[in-house]
Amino acid sequence: MSKSSREPLSDRRKFILNMARGAGLATLGGFVWSAYVDEVTASTLLLRPPGALVEEDFLKTCIKCGLCVEACPFDTLVLAAPGDHKPVGTPFFTPRDVPCYMCEDIPCVPVCPTGALDEESVSKGGVLDIREMDMGLAVIDQESCIAFWGIQCDACYRACPILGEAITIEYAKNERTGKHAFMKPVVHGDVCTGCGMCELACVTEKASIFVLPREVSTGKAGAHYIKGWDKADDARVKDAKAINTKTRLSEQSAMDSLNDSGDLY
Amino acid sequence: MKTVWNNYRYLILRRMTQVGLLVLYFGANAWGWTLLQGNLSSSLILGVVPMSDPYAALQMLVAGAALAMDLLIGVAVVTVFYMLIGGRAFCSWVCPINMVTDAAALMREKLEVNRVQNGKVPVKRVTRYWVLGLGLVVSALMGVTAFEFVSPISMVHRGLVFGMGFGWAAIVVIFLFDLFVLKNGWCGHVCPLGGMYSLLGKFSLIRVHHDEAACTLCMKCKDVCPEVQVLHMIGKESIPVLSGECTNCARCIEVCDDDALEFSIRNLANNNNRGASDEISK
Numbered sequence: 001m002s003k004s005s006r007e008p009l010s011d012r013r014k015f016i017l018n019m020a021r022g023a024g025l026a027t028l029g030g031f032v033w034s035a036y037v038d039e040v041t042a043s044t045l046l047l048r049p050p051g052a053l054v055e056e057d058f059l060k061t062c063i064k065c066g067l068c069v070e071a072c073p074f075d076t077l078v079l080a081a082p083g084d085h086k087p088v089g090t091p092f093f094t095p096r097d098v099p100c101y102m103c104e105d106i107p108c109v110p111v112c113p114t115g116a117l118d119e120e121s122v123s124k125g126g127v128l129d130i131r132e133m134d135m136g137l138a139v140i141d142q143e144s145c146i147a148f149w150g151i152q153c154d155a156c157y158r159a160c161p162i163l164g165e166a167i168t169i170e171y172a173k174n175e176r177t178g179k180h181a182f183m184k185p186v187v188h189g190d191v192c193t194g195c196g197m198c199e200l201a202c203v204t205e206k207a208s209i210f211v212l213p214r215e216v217s218t219g220k221a222g223a224h225y226i227k228g229w230d231k232a233d234d235a236r237v238k239d240a241k242a243i244n245t246k247t248r249l250s251e252q253s254a255m256d257s258l259n260d261s262g263d264l265y
Numbered sequence: 266m267k268t269v270w271n272n273y274r275y276l277i278l279r280r281m282t283q284v285g286l287l288v289l290y291f292g293a294n295a296w297g298w299t300l301l302q303g304n305l306s307s308s309l310i311l312g313v314v315p316m317s318d319p320y321a322a323l324q325m326l327v328a329g330a331a332l333a334m335d336l337l338i339g340v341a342v343v344t345v346f347y348m349l350i351g352g353r354a355f356c357s358w359v360c361p362i363n364m365v366t367d368a369a370a371l372m373r374e375k376l377e378v379n380r381v382q383n384g385k386v387p388v389k390r391v392t393r394y395w396v397l398g399l400g401l402v403v404s405a406l407m408g409v410t411a412f413e414f415v416s417p418i419s420m421v422h423r424g425l426v427f428g429m430g431f432g433w434a435a436i437v438v439i440f441l442f443d444l445f446v447l448k449n450g451w452c453g454h455v456c457p458l459g460g461m462y463s464l465l466g467k468f469s470l471i472r473v474h475h476d477e478a479a480c481t482l483c484m485k486c487k488d489v490c491p492e493v494q495v496l497h498m499i500g501k502e503s504i505p506v507l508s509g510e511c512t513n514c515a516r517c518i519e520v521c522d523d524d525a526l527e528f529s530i531r532n533l534a535n536n537n538n539r540g541a542s543d544e545i546s547k
Contacts, residue, residue: 022395025395026395026398026399029396029399030399030402030403030406033399033400033403033411033415034403034406034407034411036414036415037403037407037409037411037414037415038407040414041407041409041414056408057330059408059409059410060325060328060329060330060404060408060409060410061325061330061331063306063307063317063318063321063322063325063336063410063413064304064306064413064419064423065303065304065306065307065308065317066294066303066304066423066426066427067302067303067307067308067309069294069427070293070294070297070302070303078427078428079423079427079428080430081423081424081427081428081429081430081431081432082420082424082430082431082432082434082435083430083431084430087414088414088420089306089413089414089419089420089423111309112333113303113307113309113315113317113333113335113336113339114307114325114330114332114333114335114336115331115333115335115336
C-alpha cells in the first residue's frame with residue numbers, strides 16, 4: 001500500500017475532490033443530455049399548426065400542453081408521442097390523414113398560452129385571417145401526377161379551399177395524341193397556405209401533390225439576381241455603384257488584351 | 266372498515282385526486298369537457314384561469330423564448346398555490362408518476378429487495394438540485410427546453426391524455442429504477458421538478474406537526490416516508506416538518522397509532538424561533 005492511501009484525506013483535499021467530482025459529473029451529464037436533445041429536435045419534415053413560429057423559436061416556446069390539439073374541431077392536430085420520431089410532445093399534422101380545414105376563427109391559435117402559435121402572423125389589420133397562414137407549400141411530383149400523363153384529373157384543383165388561386169390549371173397540347181389537351185395543375189406559392197386539402201384529395205396511390213414545410217419546399221435565388229422588368233425589384237439597384245477592378249489586362253483595350261498581352265505565345 | 270379508512274384515508278384521497286385530475290384532463294381531449302384543459306405543462310380551468318409549470322417557464326426563459334402574458338399568469342397561479350399548500354403536494358397529490366413509484370416502493374418492500382442490495386447509494390438526494398440547474402444550463406446552451414424533451418412526467422401525463430406511443434417505456438424505466446436501483450430513486454433523488462417544488466415548499470403553510478410527548482418511537486412513520494430525512498425530529502422535538510422536501514403525502518399521519526403526527530396550518534411565528542435548525546437536508 002502506498003503512503004498516500006493510508007493517510008486520511010485532509011478536509012481541504014476532500015472538498016476540492018468533491019467539487020471536481022460534482023463538476024465532472026455535471027459536465028458528463030450535460031453533454032449526454034445536450035447530445036440527446038440536439039438529436040431529437042433535429043426533425044424538419046414536419047407540418048406545424050397555423051401561426052407557428054419558425055421551427056427554432058417554436059421548439060423553445062411551445063410548452064407541449066396540447067391546448068391547440070383540443071381546440072381543433074377536426075382532430076387535425078396531434079401531439080408527437082415517443083416513437084413518432086418527431087420532437088416529443090409538439091403539435092403537428094399529417095395532411096394525408098387529416099388536413100387543415102382552414103377554420104375562419106382559427107380556434108387553435110388564440111388558445112396557445114406561450115405565443116408559440118402567433119396570433120399576429122395569422123391576422124390582417126388586427127382581425128384573424130386564415131389566408132395569412134403559411135404552414136407549408138404544396139409540391140407536385142410531375143412523374144406520378146396523372147394529369148401530366150394526359151389523363152384528365154383536377155381533384156387537387158377542386159379540393160383547394162382557395163379555389164382557382166392557390167392551384168390553377170394550365171392547358172397544353174398533347175402532342176402524343178395530337179387532339180387532346182394536358183390539364184396540368186400549378187401551385188402558386190404566394191397564395192398556398194399548406195393546408196393539405198389537395199394532398200388528401202389526390203387520387204394516386206401515394207399522393208402526387210403533397211405539402212412540405214417552406215424551408216424544405218422552396219429555393220432561394222439570392223439577392224444578386226434582379227428582375228429588371230419588375231420596377232419594384234429593379235429599384236433595389238437604383239443606388240448601386242459599379243465596382244471596377246483594375247488588373248494589368250483591363251488597362252489595355254480589348255484588342256490589345258487578346259493579341260498583345262504577351263503571355264499567349 | 267373504520268380502521269381501513271383511518272389507516273389509508275389520505276392515500277385514498279390522494280389516489281382519488283390523482284385519478285380524478287387525469288379523468289378531467291382526458292375528458293377535455295376526448296369529449297370536449299372544459300373544466301380542466303391541457304396537461305400538467307400548461308392548462309386552463311374552465312377556459313379562463315391559466316396554470317403553467319414554473320420549471321418549464323424557467324427553461325423557456327433561459328432558452329431565449331419570449332414569455333407570453335398568459336404563461337406568466339399561469340406560472341404565478343401555480344407558484345402561489347403550491348407555496349401555500351406545500352410545494353411537493355404536487356408530487357404526492359397530482360403527479361401521475363407518484364402511482365408508479367409508490368407501486369415500485371411497495372413491491373420493493375414485499376420482495377425485500379433491500380436485502381440483496383449493497384448499502385452504497387449510487388445517487389444522493391441533493392442530485393435533484395443539480396439536475397434542476399443542469400436542465401437550465403442545457404436549455405440555455407441548446408436553445409430548447411431541455412427537460413421538457415426528456416421529462417417522463419410530461420411524457421406519461423401527455424400520453425394518458427393524448428395518446429401514449431412508446432411513452433409506456435418511461436413508466437417501466439422509472440418502475441425498474443425505483444425497484445432495483447434505488448428506493449424512491451426517481452421522485453426522491455433525481456426529479457428536478459421535485460427539486461423545484463421542494464424549493465417552493467419551504468414557504469408552505471400546511472405542515473405535518475410532530476408531538477414528541479405522544480410518540481412511542483415505533484418508527485412506523487420513518488418506514489413509510491419517501492423522504493425520510495425530513496422526519497429527523499421524530500421522538501426528539503415537538504416541531505413541524507419544515508423541510509420543503511416533505512411531499513405532504515400524509516402517510517406518516519396514517520400509520521401513526523399514537524396521534525403523534527397531524528396536519529395543521531403552520532404557525533409562522535413559532536417557525537421563526539424553531540425552524541432555524543431545519544435547512545434542506547443534503
